[in-house]
Amino acid sequence: MPQRRDVKVPEKIDINMTPMIDVVFQLMAFFLMTFKVSTVEGDFNLKLPKDERSAGPANTQVEMIDVILKAKPDGDLLYVQIGGKAPFGGGLRGFADLTTQVALKVKQAREADQEVPEIQIDADDNLRYENIISTIAHVSSHYDAEGKAEPLATKVKFKPKE
Amino acid sequence: MPKIKSGIDVSAEGDMTSMIDMTFQLIAFFMILINFSDASNNQEIKLPASELAIPPDAPPEDAIVLQMDSYGKVLYSGDGFVDLPVIRQRLNVKKNLLERAKPGSASDATVIIRADKNVATKYVRDMLQMCQELGFTTFAFRAASQER
Helix, strand or coil: CCCCCCCCCCCCCCCCCHHHHHHHHHHHHHHHHHCCCCCCEEEEEEECCHHHHHCCCCCCCCCEEEEEEEECCCCCEEEEEECCCCCCECHHHHHHHHHHHHHHHHHHHHHCCCCCCEEEEEECCCCEHHHHHHHHHHHHEEECCCCCEEECCCCEEECCCC | CCCCCCCCCCCCCCCCHHHHHHHHHHHHHHHHHCCHHHCCCCCCCCCCEECCCECCCCCCCCCEEEEECCCCCEECCCCCEECHHHHHHHHHHHHHHHHHHCCCHHHHCEEEEEECCCCEHHHHHHHHHHHHHHCCCEEEEEEEECCC
16 A cells, blocks of 8 residues: 655745835836937038138139028028029028028039039028028938938038127 | 644745746836936937938937027037027037047038027027137937928
8 A cells, every 4th residue: 555645735834025115116217217219310511611711622624503581580581592593582491492492503514514512501690500501401411202301512601790 | 712723834835937927028128118218318409300311320429419499599518508699618528529539520520409499590600600619510400200
């Protein structure tokens, strides 16, 4: 007759979870308080040596396009103008017209196997900076018919003020 | 006299597993999203937005970040917003350090300009001119990328 075995009931091991949960909640609180929904930032890269800033283009073959930005007294854009031409107006329409004109001149230069024109921005002192960025964006590239970004002017500079 | 029954001591233990699972998932979510590289960016500055602002593939070497608020005050190296002449002195020190480490490196250093969209152009132009006078030639105008 087989011997009767003592069946041992497995003991339940209680792990103290309290410190872990404390730490986890502290981490949660830290992340919740420091969490920021950050926007993606991009750059417009420009090479602006001091000597080229005040002088004209080194190569006289390179055309210089003067982009004049006139401001309203409150700093908003009044109109965009390419030197010697009628103003385009302000807002998105003005910038769209500017892009069209610059794209035309860039196309003409490329077809004639010449260097792409340089852009010189002549802005009023009180003009809001966002208009400068819009100008740089609209003269440096545009979207073609297929929706691809195509580069336009590669050299953009600021007209010095006395 | 009523009898008091001596019952077994039963402690109520809730199942914590699902709560801990969820909490760990939340921590993982926040850990993935946290971005320490943006910590130095001043959140009060409202950047101009543009569709054509391209996020850089890699941060530029020797980047100098100049942040300008809407009043034309400049923040550099976390010492609060100050006037341009103060920044000029600090940038001059930085330029000398760069030149001492590697001659000619000041012109290779990228000056990142994070200016508020409402600041007057005059202040940005003055800052740019100051940087050029110190010998910095490479600039990155920072803008908030916008979906087309």
